[in-house]
Amino acid sequence: MTLTLTTAGESHGPALVAILVGLPAGLVLDRDAIDTDLKRRQQGYGRSPRQRLEQDRVEVLAGLRHGRTLGTPLTLVVRNRDHENWAWGMSPWPPEGEPVGKGTKPATLPRPGHADLAGTLKFGLADTRDALERASARQTAVAVAAGAVAKALLAAIDVQVESSVVTEELERKIDQARGERDTVGGVVEVRAHAVPPGLGSYATKEERLDARLAAALLGIQAVKGVEIGEGFALAELRGSQAHDEIFRGEGGFYRETNRAGGIEAGVSNGEAIVVRAAMKPLPTLMRPLQSANIDTGEPGEALVERSDVAAVEALAVVAEAAVAFELARAAREKFGGDALADFVGAWRAYLERIPWRRTR
Ligand SMILES: Cc1cc2nc3c(=O)[nH]c(=O)nc-3n(C[C@H](O)[C@H](O)[C@H](O)COP(=O)(O)O)c2cc1C
Numbered sequence: 565m566t567l568t569l570t571t572a573g574e575s576h577g578p579a580l581v582a583i584l585v586g587l588p589a590g591l592v593l594d595r596d597a598i599d600t601d602l603k604r605r606q607q608g609y610g611r612s613p614r615q616r617l618e619q620d621r622v623e624v625l626a627g628l629r630h631g632r633t634l635g636t637p638l639t640l641v642v643r644n645r646d647h648e649n650w651a652w653g654m655s656p657w658p659p660e661g662e663p664v665g666k667g668t669k670p671a672t673l674p675r676p677g678h679a680d681l682a683g684t685l686k687f688g689l690a691d692t693r694d695a696l697e698r699a700s701a702r703q704t705a706v707a708v709a710a711g712a713v714a715k716a717l718l719a720a721i722d723v724q725v726e727s728s729v730v731t732e733e734l735e736r737k738i739d740q741a742r743g744e745r746d747t748v749g750g751v752v753e754v755r756a757h758a759v760p761p762g763l764g765s766y767a768t769k770e771e772r773l774d775a776r777l778a779a780a781l782l783g784i785q786a787v788k789g790v791e792i793g794e795g796f797a798l799a800e801l802r803g804s805q806a807h808d809e810i811f812r813g814e815g816g817f818y819r820e821t822n823r824a825g826g827i828e829a830g831v832s833n834g835e836a837i838v839v840r841a842a843m844k845p846l847p848t849l850m851r852p853l854q855s856a857n858i859d860t861g862e863p864g865e866a867l868v869e870r871s872d873v874a875a876v877e878a879l880a881v882v883a884e885a886a887v888a889f890e891l892a893r894a895a896r897e898k899f900g901g902d903a904l905a906d907f908v909g910a911w912r913a914y915l916e917r918i919p920w921r922r923t924r
Pocket residue numbers: 612677678679699700701704784785786787844846847848849870871872873875878879882
């Protein structure tokens with residue numbers, strides 16, 4: 565049994581869609597909890613005015629009846645309210661009538677750091693919009709909705725996922741960057757508590773939980789670095805300082821330190837999972853960088869459009885969703901079950917078998 569997620573949708577198209585396959589039947593979903601995560605993703609210092617416009621809400625097209633999953637593909641939709649300003653420019657079918665609104669003219673000056681040039685060359689496009697619309701992080705809205713569903717599944721086995729921003733005077737940096745029409749990045753941390761030992765495995769890279777979490781985080785737009793536990797700092801330590809000694813007391817095995825970030829040999833070890841992701845400065849600059857026209861090769865300034873100065877706080881929510889989804893997938897592989905009760909029952913039986921002292 566596994567869990568898969570497929571998303572679709574362009575930034576200014578009619579809607580974003582997520583299909584989750586592999587959820588057990590009988591999981592109760594809370595619409596407010598999903599919408600709260602969607603709202604959290606839209607907040608944060610340095611965001612663009614688009615976030616005020618969108619006010620994302622989840623809709624469900626399939627897989628749910630009266631708030632309970634049916635064990636069939638769950639289909640989530642988040643509409644793009646901004647689409648009405650792009651109805652001609654982003655019409656799925658050849659548009660009728662005179663060009664009106666945004667996106668009516670081809671965008672030909674690719675932004676360094678975005679999908680514009682590589683996507684245009686790869687797919688043979690004449691308008692960088694055909695690449696950038698999907699590459700845009702607007703897609704993360706529906707990924708966050710899927711992550712909220714994953715968190716509901718994890719909550720059934722007592723696992724909690726939370727995120728924070730590693731701030732180093734972030735607001736001051738954002739204010740300064742905004743004044744200079746520039747952008748900034750930053751670092752976020754995700755922690756998962758009460759993850760039982762034994763999620764993931766060591767036999768192949770496809771099974772390793774650390775590799776899967778890194779791929780999930782690097783799969784998010786603008787994430788350029790990932791650390792598991794103490795990550796890069798471990799490279800500077802001696803082995804005697806780096807590893808988490810093993811103790812056994814009431815309840816079972818435990819550690820007093822967690823430099824490994826809760827994963828050893830690609831397997832969760834029962835301590836909190838701790839991962840960090842580094843976000844690069846966003847590539848759309850109000851004072852644009854040098855570019856070259858995709859048709860003529862003429863030099864010019866890169867595309868400028870409404871954009872965030874920073875999206876680090878939003879990234880924290882998106883990263884939390886990505887980690888939750890990957891942990892839920894690993895938990896589905898380990899505990900299986902068609903009904904939620906089977907899944908939870910398998911988890912309980914496993915906890916009875918293993919001597920594990922659970923820490924929060
Ligand atoms: C939550 C979030 C919001 C983002 N907002 C913007 C934005 O407003 N402007 C922008 O240029 N890039 C933004 N990005 C980053 C781009 O989507 C990303 O840099 C681009 O797709 C190129 O991909 P890469 O950075 O992974 O190479 C955002 C990323 C995230 C995770």
